[in-house]
Amino acid sequence: KQEVTQIPAALSVPEGENLVLNCSFTDSAIYNLQWFRQDPGKGLTSLLLIQSSQREQTSGRLNASLDKSSGRSTLYIAASQPGDSATYLCAVNTGFQKLVFGTGTRLLVSP
Amino acid sequence: GAVVSQHPSRVICKSGTSVKIECRSLDFQATTMFWYRQFPKQSLMLMATSNEGSKATYEQGVEKDKFLINHASLTLSTLTVTSAHPEDSSFYICSATLPGSQDTQYFGPGTRLTVL
Numbered sequence: 001k002q003e004v005t006q007i008p009a010a011l012s013v014p015e016g017e018n019l020v021l022n023c024s025f026t027d028s029a030i031y032n033l034q035w036f037r038q039d040p041g042k043g044l045t046s047l048l049l050i051q052s053s054q055r056e057q058t059s060g061r062l063n064a065s066l067d068k069s070s071g072r073s074t075l076y077i078a079a080s081q082p083g084d085s086a087t088y089l090c091a092v093n094t095g096f097q098k099l100v101f102g103t104g105t106r107l108l109v110s111p
Numbered sequence: 112g113a114v115v116s117q118h119p120s121r122v123i124c125k126s127g128t129s130v131k132i133e134c135r136s137l138d139f140q141a142t143t144m145f146w147y148r149q150f151p152k153q154s155l156m157l158m159a160t161s162n163e164g165s166k167a168t169y170e171q172g173v174e175k176d177k178f179l180i181n182h183a184s185l186t187l188s189t190l191t192v193t194s195a196h197p198e199d200s201s202f203y204i205c206s207a208t209l210p211g212s213q214d215t216q217y218f219g220p221g222t223r224l225t226v227l
């Protein structure tokens with residue numbers, strides 16, 4: 001059974017810092033991996049999707065990497081801003097469009 | 112594009128009543144929709160996969176007679192929580208995929224259910 005873990009559970013940083021969020025999964029047989037952002041009481045916004053054959057994806061200040069063999073992914077956020085404050089979820093697609101979500105990292109960026 | 116809506120956004124009901132939540136794909140036809148549940152400070156858990164015109168596939172541990180799913184059209188899926196109890200209080204989120212896509216699920220804004 002696929003299990004997805006995210007570390008740290010919570011992170012508080014001052015504005016401007018670069019930061020790394022970690023995601024690990026137990027079964028390397030994945031179709032793809034996605035990073036999402038969830039604001040309090042809201043739905044999910046997809047940030048980046050990495051196919052199983054890819055090593056990384058970039059969008060603006062965000063960079064996500066994938067090491068399938070070791071079961072790890074990282075989300076790098078450059079020059080963090082208060083507007084980046086949210087919960088970040090990684091999700092593994094195990095095939096047939098089934099997503100297994102991690103427990104999330106709650107990020108707070110203070111001005 | 113690829114917008115998914117949910118209605119209502121928030122609902123409070125009495126224990127023992129039934130509640131229906133709607134999930135709509137606004138600008139695309141979704142042959143497959145998914146229903147997730149999220150308890151406070153926990154992650155999303157897949158409840159069921161809903162395919163248009165056929166019965167939903169439920170995940171292990173999810174009672175199909177309690178959580179009725181209907182996907183009668185390519186743009187609408189409904190989740191009915193029957194005989195709701197306080198432990199059913201949760202955040203329910205749906206998602207939809209574009210036809211033929213294995214990649215991206217587009218998520219609705221969620222419905223907060225509180226059972227008194």
